[in-house]
Amino acid sequence: MTTTPVALARDLPVQRVMRAQVDGCDLAIWRGISGQVQAWENRCPHRGMRLSYGFVRQDSLACAYHGWHYNCEAVCHYIPAHPELQPPASIKPVTYSVVEHQGVLWVNTRNEAEVPEFPEDSIGIRSITFDCPLSVAFEACLAAQLSDEAGLSLSPRQLGDAPLILSFGNQQQADSVLLLFQPSDLANVVIHVLAHHSYSVDGRIGISQWCESVRRQAELNHEVAMNAGMECTHE
Amino acid sequence: MNNGLEYAMHDWYPVAIEGELEIGQSRQTRLLGEQLELRCDDSVCDASVCDASQRAGNTGDSVGTITIFSNGRKLPVQRAFNHLWTTLSEKPRELFAISEAQEPGRRLVPCGVVRVKCSPLRAVENFLDIAHFPFVHTDVLGAEPHTEVYKYDVRIDDTDDEVIASNIRFYQPQASKSSSGGIETQYIYRVPAPMAAVLYKTCPPKPEAMDVIAIFVQPLDEETCNVWPWMALYDDVSSMADLIQFQQLIFLQDRSILENQIPRRLPLDPKMEIPTRADLTSVAYRRWLKRHSAWYGAQISIDSLQNHSEGPNAHELAE
Numbered sequence: 001m002t003t004t005p006v007a008l009a010r011d012l013p014v015q016r017v018m019r020a021q022v023d024g025c026d027l028a029i030w031r032g033i034s035g036q037v038q039a040w041e042n043r044c045p046h047r048g049m050r051l052s053y054g055f056v057r058q059d060s061l062a063c064a065y066h067g068w069h070y071n072c073e074a075v076c077h078y079i080p081a082h083p084e085l086q087p088p089a090s091i092k093p094v095t096y097s098v099v100e101h102q103g104v105l106w107v108n109t110r111n112e113a114e115v116p117e118f119p120e121d122s123i124g125i126r127s128i129t130f131d132c133p134l135s136v137a138f139e140a141c142l143a144a145q146l147s148d149e150a151g152l153s154l155s156p157r158q159l160g161d162a163p164l165i166l167s168f169g170n171q172q173q174a175d176s177v178l179l180l181f182q183p184s185d186l187a188n189v190v191i192h193v194l195a196h197h198s199y200s201v202d203g204r205i206g207i208s209q210w211c212e213s214v215r216r217q218a219e220l221n222h223e224v225a226m227n228a229g230m231e232c233t234h235e
Numbered sequence: 236m237n238n239g240l241e242y243a244m245h246d247w248y249p250v251a252i253e254g255e256l257e258i259g260q261s262r263q264t265r266l267l268g269e270q271l272e273l274r275c276d277d278s279v280c281d282a283s284v285c286d287a288s289q290r291a292g293n294t295g296d297s298v299g300t301i302t303i304f305s306n307g308r309k310l311p312v313q314r315a316f317n318h319l320w321t322t323l324s325e326k327p328r329e330l331f332a333i334s335e336a337q338e339p340g341r342r343l344v345p346c347g348v349v350r351v352k353c354s355p356l357r358a359v360e361n362f363l364d365i366a367h368f369p370f371v372h373t374d375v376l377g378a379e380p381h382t383e384v385y386k387y388d389v390r391i392d393d394t395d396d397e398v399i400a401s402n403i404r405f406y407q408p409q410a411s412k413s414s415s416g417g418i419e420t421q422y423i424y425r426v427p428a429p430m431a432a433v434l435y436k437t438c439p440p441k442p443e444a445m446d447v448i449a450i451f452v453q454p455l456d457e458e459t460c461n462v463w464p465w466m467a468l469y470d471d472v473s474s475m476a477d478l479i480q481f482q483q484l485i486f487l488q489d490r491s492i493l494e495n496q497i498p499r500r501l502p503l504d505p506k507m508e509i510p511t512r513a514d515l516t517s518v519a520y521r522r523w524l525k526r527h528s529a530w531y532g533a534q535i536s537i538d539s540l541q542n543h544s545e546g547p548n549a550h551e552l553a554e
Contacts, residue, residue, distance in 0.1 A: 026497070043497045045509050050495040065492050066513075067370045067382065080382035081366035081513035091509055 002162040003108040003115060005180040005192050008124035009100050012037065017061060019052035021184035025109050027096065028052040032059035036072055039107045041094035044068060045076075051093065104180065104192060116160045119167070119175040122194040125204050128211045130189045132222035134164070134181060137189040140218035141166055141179055146210060148176050149203040173198075177207055238457075239530025243267055246428050247330040249318040249451040249463045250303065252345045258299040265455040267323060267531065269306070275299040316465050317345040318451060331397075331427030335447045335467045344475065346464040346482040348453075353493040354532035355430045355454040356501035358462050360520060361489055362432045362450050363424050365405050366513040371488050374408050378417075381406035384513035391523055398426040398523050400516040411446060412481040413470045414439035421445075426520055429529040430454055441469040448482070457532045458499045462486065500534035507536070 006020040006029060017030035019042060026042040028051035038061070042050045049065040056062070060069040060077070068091075069078035076091035097113040099106050103124045106113045130137040146154045146168050154168035154176050164181040167174075173196055182190040195207050250264050256275035264271050278300050303310040303321045310321045316336055335341060351358055361367070366384050368377025387403040403422035410420045423435040423445070430452040435445040446468045453461040464482050473481075502508055503525055510518050524533060 046511070047508055048496040048498065048502070049492060050497060053491075053495055064370060066364075066366045067379075079511055079513075080369065080379070081384040082511060083383055085511070087511075 003106045003113045004163050005104050005182050006039070006098075006107045006190075007105045008127055008192055008194075009037075009103045009105055010124055011127065012105065015056040015058075017052055017054055017056055019050070020107070020182075020190075021188075022107060022109055023183055024185040026050070027107065027109075028054070028061070028093075029098065029105065029107070030054075030056050030061045032056060032061075032072055034059055034072075037098050037100055037105055038072060038074070039096040039098035039105075040070075040074060041096070043093065045091055045093055103194070116163060116165065118159055118165055118178060118180075119196075121197050122175065122178055123197050123199075125193040125195050125207050126211065127190055127192045128215060129184070130191060130215050130218050131187070132189065132218050133186060134183045134189050136222045136225070137191065137218050138164065138166070138181065140214055140221055141191070144210070144214045144217065146177060148173060149199065149206075239528065239533060240267060242527055242529040243429070243454065243531035245322065245324040245327050246430065247313065247315075247320040247322045247327055248430065248453045249320050249461075250453060251301070251319045252347070252463070253314050253317050253319055256299065256301060264453075264461075266305075266321065267454055268456045269323060271310070271321070272304045273319075274302050274304070276302070316449070316451070317343050318463060318465070328428075331431065333433055333447065333449065333467070338467070340469060341447075341467040342470060342475075342478070344466040344468060344478050344482075346466065346479045346486075349462045349464070349483070349486050349490060351460055351462055351490050351493050352458065352499070353460065353496065354458055354500045355452040355460040356524065356532040357493055357496055357499070358450065358452050358460055358489075359426065359430060359432050360501060360517050361493055362434070363400070363426065363516045363520060364514070365403060365422065367492070368405065368407070371492055372485055376407050376410070376485065377405065378408045386512070387515070389515045389519045391519060395427070398424075398516065398519050400424040400519070410437060411439060411468070411470070412473045412478055413468075424516055426523070429524055429527070429531075430460075438469050440472075444469055446470075454532060460532075498534050500532055502534045502536075503530070504534070504536040507534070 004022045012018055012031050014031050014033055014035055017028055020027045020029050027039050028042040029039045031037050042052050044051050044063040046068055047065055049063050051063055053064040054062050060071050062069045067080040068076055070093060071077050074092050074095045076087040079085055079087050097108045099113045099115055101115040106115050142156055148154055152170055154170050156166050156168050159165040159167050166179040168177040169175050176196050178194040180192040184190050193211055244267060248266055251273060258275055258277050261272055261274040276299055301312055301319055303312055313320050315330055369379050369382045385404060387400060389400045392399050401423045404419050407420045408417045410418055420437045425433045433449040435447055438444045438446040449465045451463045464486055503521055
């Protein structure tokens with residue numbers, strides 16, 4: 001299991017919680033008032049409620065069901081039904097290693113999160129979910145035409161395979177647009193899109209729209225492949 | 236491997252509201268994984284149906300007679316608590332009683348149906364829980380900072396074979412449609428069957444009596460259910476639509492929780508989920524299910540099958 005990008009850091013403001021999936025593992029990712037990010041198994045140890053539906057107060061994540069509060073050490077320190085009770089230290093959600101690096105949140109569900117090297121002067125554009133397997137999404141991104149703001153064509157190269165990173169560049173700008181792939185489960189991929197900071201607002205909007213067209217193509221390719229597969233089974 | 240169907244198939248389950256189907260109408264539904272067809276026609280109602288309706292305090296004045304088929308087999312039908320009930324069993328257990336259904340002056344309110352993607356047992360357990368009121372039914376059935384669940388009593392009544400929780404009190408901003416401000420509400424809970432629960436709570440306009448609210452759960456399969464809330468209230472003021480709307484609001488808030496609990500089935504392995512003192516009713520409910528091997532909709536680990544442990548041993552349960 002490798003370190004996986006799960007979100008653009010700016011999409012998780014302080015005192016907010018979000019849900020993410022990594023290879024089928026369901027996560028609650030949250031940021032306390034101090035700014036520190038946590039990545040936990042998305043399940044309250046009390047009654048199994050998904051913690052991503054909870055709420056953040058100061059530096060605690062509280063479950064939406066009964067309001068049990070967990071601090072940054074993943075220790076339950078407050079059970080509202082018993083305000084005087086010091087909860088036993090054994091009540092702990094499962095925690096994962098998470099780091100915030102260059103505007104991206106990275107999680108490792110097995111080991112310490114290690115961030116891959118990638119160009120520093122990029123900024124987050126958006127995260128986009130493709131409703132197709134990783135390989136189909138990757139092929140569609142490789143095949144898609146992309147130009148820079150001057151209209152010069154950008155060509156893709158793979159920067160890493162675990163996590164999978166695709167960089168689009170040309171002679172003017174080596175790493176103009178970056179795609180970071182997050183396989184959320186077997187059927188879905190989230191792609192975190194970054195661009196060189198020199199892009200104008202219109203340029204960033206253009207990249208965002210390009211992502212949507214690539215998504216349409218990828219999902220269409222997947223549908224065609226599935227239908228072809230079904231026809232084969234019928235024969 | 237026993238999946239609990241052996242116990243579950245001998246109980247009665249609601250499949251429709253009485254009088255809901257018109258003559259000539261039919262409807263498909265499911266029960267314990269079996270496909271059912273309900274047909275309403277104008278034939279004369281047979282003796283077994285009429286007996287059952289009388290026992291449940293219903294007049295049996297509905298326009299048509301309902302016949303229920305499963306794989307071409309005709310299933311038993313009875314009317315009770317404004318619902319039509321059926322069973323897959325040829326020797327079913329007797330349907331539990333709610334004596335308040337016959338009390339004059341009460342309004343009997345079937346509240347419709349809510350489809351929930353969760354185990355029928357999770358739906359019942361949530362109904363027995365009060366600690367979630369301030370967080371899930373905020374400013375209605377509970378509100379911070381009034382979150383404390385005071386000590387209450389739970390027992391398994393061996394005569395009636397029911398789980399009973401009593402002496403429960405909880406602060407509620409708006410306990411019911413008929414209340415006009417915050418009160419400390421008293422509660423009693425009964426679990427007369429694995430997939431049904433009845434509560435008795437302070438009735439704001441009639442302090443000497445208690446309102447009755449129940450959920451009757453129709454297990455479509457182990458991870459999907461129809462919940463049929465039903466009430467027997469002293470409330471002459473609110474319109475039927477308002478009473479139903481209030482209960483539907485509450486139950487839809489519960490659904491947002493129920494469809495996000497992992498796993499979808501109720502874990503009976505005490506190591507899976509950690510209870511606290513406020514969860515004594517749920518702990519007793521899980522024990523009672525285990526005792527009966529009522530495992531339909533439960534998740535049983537190999538571990539808990541081997542040691543036959545009788546439920547959570549969390550240290551905080553000790554006084």
